[in-house]
Amino acid sequence: MTATDTTTTDTVGSAIPSPSRARVFRDAVAAEWLKLRTVRTTYALLACAGAATLVGLTVLALAVQEFDHATAAERADVEAADPTVAVMPLVAFFVGSIGAMVFTSEFGTGSIGPGLLAVPRRRLLLAAKATVAAAAGALAGLLFALLSFACAVLLVGNRPAPLNPWPAWTDAIPMVAGATVVVTTTSAVALGLGAVLRSTAATLVALGALVLVVPMFAHALPAALHLRLASILIPNLAPQLAGGDHPYLLSPAGAAVAAAVWVLVALGGATVALDRRDAT
Template identity: 30%
Template sequence: MRDAMAAEWVKLRSIRSTWLCLASGVVVSVLGAITLGGAAAMESEHVQATEPVVSVILFSQYAAIALAVLAVTTEYASGTIRPTLQAVPVRGRMLAAKALVVAPVLFAAGVLTGAAAALATYLVLLAPVFRSAPALAPAATAADLLRLGVFHALVGVLAVGVSAALRGSAGSLAALFMATLGLPLLLVMTGVPAAVEVSLRLPTFAGMAFLGSTDNLTGGPLPYPPGEGLAWLAAWTALAVAAGYAVLRRRDA
């Protein structure tokens, strides 16, 4: 496993798409947080600088998803999945190595990107035009940043599982977009109570509950505690990895 993880780390850091995804995540998070923070400051005198960072996760998560998808599908597109499986013939080990490399990278990216976006938001909201008193409380900020890291790590591993099952970049990204944003919003828009209850437990809204977000397109706080949100997100992640492993074990490279 150690050698398999070392190989996956070399592959992940040596492809340009990894760094482009990380950079795009920083840009979206910083600009989105500043925009949402400015809007919040117009309505409230006190704004915790990490709140808009959490809210913009609805969109910034796709940088993490893209990184995780490409970590798997690039090998299928180029044909390098064959030497990978020759080097690591135990397919479950290969998939686990990918997940165990992607997860800490995205955890660190979530924490550092969130910190940069929160600091940028705090500094911008100090401008006299906003007439607000932005807050960057150490304890609350640290807790929010750690949760952001966990969210990014779980979403990344979920994307690894889906990508192993579907094997193509376009199909994986489309499926993940529908599962994380398209389908939840469609179900919420129906207004049917049962459909809304289902949508609120799909990955993105479960993650927003874990992050403690009230600005989540549902019009208020989610109707269950952060711990349950984490459990739902972890369950979806485990299901995606199980599906990816089932396909990987049965199909040829």
Template identity: 40%
Template sequence: MTDVLAAEWLKLRSVRSTWYVLGLVALAVPVAAFLALQGVNGWDGLPPERRTRFQAPPVEQVLLPLVQLCMGVLAVLSITSEYATGTIRASLAAVPRRRRVLAGKAVVVAGISLLGGLLFLAGAFAAGRAVVGDRPLSPGYVTPPEAEIPMLLASGLSVAVVALVGLGLGAVLRSAAGAIVTVSALLFVLPVVAALLPAPWGGRAGSVLLPDLAGQLVDHPSAVGDLPPLGALAVLAAYVVAALGAGAAVLTRRDA
């Protein structure tokens, strides 16, 4: 298995699209600083009686869906690029146990997305806090920084989950465009559809969607949904199992 992991890591880091995507995710830090600066400028220009109504969500949570999408795209490309170039045949010839190939990709993708997600979200968090300073901007900047560590860790985990879902979808669809559109729908379209549903179905549907699970995982005050932390963890695991399980089934039954 070590050789499989080494091979998958070599393949992933040798593809230019990997570095393009990571470079795009790195922009979360300066974008976070810019958004925080815009909020600060707006808050500073308000009279005291209007500042109490000013809403400033934490910039790292505003950018979280974009970081999730980028890592999901990275995961999709990690397998669909092999189908596009035909190199998947060489990979399966070198490792006849096809599920082991997918497992190796999953470990590498999960590691990179988790580490990358944590680093860039932490950078965005630090940039936002540095710009805001001691201004009591509600609701994102009224808690001490250390109180937000669990939410940052949960957000990083959600990035890795989205990446693994993207990998599974890439294995099923074998099309970068189709898998990326599906990941985008999970992150951006389904939450809008859920919000349009009548109560209580809208809230129930939104509780199990990927963008809202990180907050529920640590019972964060800004969490949207009614799931307990263990319930949110179970839903995250179900996404991974369903996506990778479907990917493994297709990979083992279809010709390369």
């Protein structure tokens, strides 16, 4: 059909814009960002991450209080007041859930249909969604990491090690960066899981297993095996990315590679699932 054989030549079939690939990608990202901002689940999950931060900080405050009342011998045995352990895993889970919902909420409500009709190139859609999930993960991760590490530094004050993991507050900065990278990674991996599993419930269970349950059960393994497994688990990448004192095996560069491999595997799985399977 051409515009000339119609009765309304000015509208029907005329002047179809042929934008550049970069422009199309930018618009797809902007649309995905809008989608994320216009559902209440996003804010509910951010509130959950905020609540988890408060709970974790309360636990740290109690530990500090206990430290103050402990004997010198007891003090030598206390755990470090480190938000990497007390706060960030749950924050990563809730923020990661936002990443998962970028796909699963659309499969769950059927809005994947209009989404794919608007952006039918599936890899482009995946790239746009992954960009948004990672950006949301990075922003929220940075926010909650900054908040929890700042509060932890204030709570610990000038108390000594082992309660205080940082000789100076500036030593917490690499930890904030490491924690932010971990939340970003978790969010991107969760998006990939969501694209493969499609169901919100299944994806959140898998995500919970990956970032909360498996790290806990890894402790039950024999020491040598535990360290090898624990060193590549996403939550444990935070201290390894920051360098400094930790029991794990990877250098900061090695940890960065591990994070990249997690994201590549998850998004690779998502690509295959989206390419091969029928939508809706």
